[in-house]
Amino acid sequence: MLNIHFETFTLSNGLKVIVHEDHSVAKAVVNILYNVGSRDEEPDKTGFAHLFEHLMFEGSANIPHYDKELQKAGGDNNAFTSSDITNYYLTLPSNCLETAFWLESDRMLELGFSQERLDNQKSVVIEEFKQRYLNQPYGDAMNLLRDLHFTTHPYKWATIGKEISHVENATLDYVKSFFYGYYAPNNATMVVAGDVKKEKVMKLAEKWFGSIPRRTLKKHPIPQEPPQTEARFMEVKRNVPHTGIYKMFHVPAHTERAYYVTDIITDILSSGKSGKLFQSLVIEQQIASSVSAFSWGMADPGIVSINAQLSEGKSTEEYEKALRESLNQVQNLQQDDLDIIKNKLQSAFLMEKLYVLNKAMGIAFGDFLGDAELINKTPEIYASITLKEVKEVAEKYFQESNSSTLYYLPEGE
Secondary structure, eight states: OOOOEEEEOOOTTTEEEEEEOOOSEEEEEEEEEEEGGGGGGGTBBBBBHHHHHHTTTTOOOSOHHHHHHHHHHHHHEEEEOOOSSEEEEEEEEEGGGGHHHHHHHHHHHOOOOOHHHHHHHHHHHHHHHHIISSSSSSTTTHHHHHHHSSSSOOOOOSSTSSOOOHHHHHOHHHHHHHHHHHHSSGGGEEEESSSOOOHHHHHHHHHHHTSSSOOOOOOOOOOOOOOOOOOOEEEEEESSSEEEEEEEEEOOOSSSSHHHHHHHHHHHHHHHSHHHHHHIIIISSEEEEEEEEEEEOOSEEHHHHHEEEEEOOOHHHHHHHHHHHHHGGGGGGHHHHHHHHHHHHHHHHHHHSHHHHHHHHHHHHHHHHHHHHHHHHHHHHHHHHHHHHHHHHHHHHSSSEEEEEEEEETTTT
């Protein structure tokens, strides 16, 4: 079974540092997770967590060209924003580890703020919003559905933002306040993994990050979503070739055992061509040309989404009836079928964690959820889930009254 060893220490300014030694390759990974995502945004100022993902590569106060300096050391990097976190990671030769500390500490200390840099990245994000969400067939479907599905929680909007105008109207003063309110050592976890030694990491962390001041965070209470008691529906017409149907169910947070059960259920439903939805809706009944199911693990109660495109001539009523029958089939699941899915999920998780970068990100995300040991516990959690639990969770959360549905229809229908 997976057993990834790591050690933790915390600087006086609140920066948590986790070290995982893996000397199998002469590479080092530095992963910094900031506890800020789109759920931390204000309803009239959305898209800022994602905007900052871009701004962080525009250069810091003392280092104008982050990528250029990292490439000199033979490294590469990337980042991603989710509803809950913003995560930055880089990989470089282990003998150049201090370069990573130099680069990351300087942009945690202070970005190279300027109106020109802000305008550049605003243009990039606005173009991304248009290309991915406005000008692409079905591109706004999930944004529309999230807004329907959540009435209160800021999961209502995607990381790109609720409206393009929020980023367009971003001021330099507000951007600075967002940075100093969230990009702080006391709001971050840094995982250093690979061909490294804890003693050296401790010295480098103190040298480069120790003098960065602890900051007053902008954290505010996040309004929690009330239970949904009746189904919600929305219909839009767009210039698309086929009808799309997008459905969401409320499910427990990633910290709950029931989340892992929903993850198993979505795999039962949508595990490639062997999934129950594909077999029933695409192969046998030919109601849909494609169908998929996803479980979104979130810090607060999250989402399972089931999405499909209908076959020519098929109605939304036919699809809904067939989908409900497929969901009900989970109650007929046999132990052998469950064991296959559990083994598959455990194997996939273990294979993914063979890579140092994935281990670093997994440790950081587990720590964000409250337990860095989740990277070791997750396979055991999957292994321990029972057939009874699967059936109970399916019956509880996959009720129509707990769902929201978007009918995405071709114009003219």
